[in-house]
Amino acid sequence: MGLKEIARLTGYSVSTVSRVLNGRCKCASTKTEQEIWAAAQELHYSRNDHAANLRTGKSSRSKAVYRIGIVMARGSESLEDEFYFQIEKSAKAAILRAGHQLGKTFMLDAVLQNIGCLADISGLILLGKCEVQNLKLLRSACEYLVCTGLNPYHMDIDQVYCNSERIAEAAVQYFASRGHERIGYVGECDGDVRYRGYQKGLENAGLKTVPSFVFEVSQTMEGGRAAAREYMTHENPPTAIFCVNDVSAIGLIEILKQAKPDIPIPAVMGVGDISYATDFQPSLTTAQIPLAEMGSISAHILLARMNRQLLLPIKVELPHKIVYRQSS
Numbered sequence: 001m002g003l004k005e006i007a008r009l010t011g012y013s014v015s016t017v018s019r020v021l022n023g024r025c026k027c028a029s030t031k032t033e034q035e036i037w038a039a040a041q042e043l044h045y046s047r048n049d050h051a052a053n054l055r056t057g058k059s060s061r062s063k064a065v066y067r068i069g070i071v072m073a074r075g076s077e078s079l080e081d082e083f084y085f086q087i088e089k090s091a092k093a094a095i096l097r098a099g100h101q102l103g104k105t106f107m108l109d110a111v112l113q114n115i116g117c118l119a120d121i122s123g124l125i126l127l128g129k130c131e132v133q134n135l136k137l138l139r140s141a142c143e144y145l146v147c148t149g150l151n152p153y154h155m156d157i158d159q160v161y162c163n164s165e166r167i168a169e170a171a172v173q174y175f176a177s178r179g180h181e182r183i184g185y186v187g188e189c190d191g192d193v194r195y196r197g198y199q200k201g202l203e204n205a206g207l208k209t210v211p212s213f214v215f216e217v218s219q220t221m222e223g224g225r226a227a228a229r230e231y232m233t234h235e236n237p238p239t240a241i242f243c244v245n246d247v248s249a250i251g252l253i254e255i256l257k258q259a260k261p262d263i264p265i266p267a268v269m270g271v272g273d274i275s276y277a278t279d280f281q282p283s284l285t286t287a288q289i290p291l292a293e294m295g296s297i298s299a300h301i302l303l304a305r306m307n308r309q310l311l312l313p314i315k316v317e318l319p320h321k322i323v324y325r326q327s328s
Contacts, residue, residue, distance in 0.1 A: 020033050033085075068299070070092070075107050087295040098299070115137065150271070156313040158310075168200075182240070183198075232260070
């Protein structure tokens, strides 16, 4: 299946489809990109390298073509999160540039219920946090697997990550340096290294973890909103809050602004630096993550592993950068 079939299925022009799949489309909306990538996966699209080589005059050599799938560990909620979309988009573009096929994007829960759905998949890229026993099950079903996200795994498996424990620790350190002593946390706690980093940051600052300052909610916009509602019932609430991602931070601020428009909101920091973080008011202080690099490097490592170019497990830790804006 080629570009014309994808264009026919989606209703977009061949040139728009080409720009999106080659990672050169700066003007397309996220909706446009999502629809084109979904169609490319449905049709198991791969680039016609033979035709491209004829145009450029390069010699064409036959090679194995792999079908690469994506697994979303967090489920369907990740499909609406720009953080995951940017990683996924970059990984798929790298797969196509290397001349391989796009497999489906699977939800982890669906895979665990029917592991046979991976039968035609040559390799997998896992996005997000996954319990170790589920990770082992995935690996038993598909030999070639690379993990990417914010939670490193302490096991021999290829992974590309940005260590969010260090991000959380740096966030708390920043808040403490600005004189905040009541520092809150919004997100999941069990098994999430960001919560461990939050606790470590408090300890380093000579502060204790206060259970009522920890708002254990889902890492979604609605989770942030739920944390805001709980925050407003607090008699002596935190003056600064670290949120595990941008969407929960935006949900938190949104509700606090609506409920108490004339009262200053606490200082807030998120993680991800999604595009809305800049446009949102107040603009969001956040940890900038190299999302495109996480996706493309994951794809390159997976393909190198499948081509027997790697002997040892690869662990790539990418840096983060705190971008200070109005919310803090």
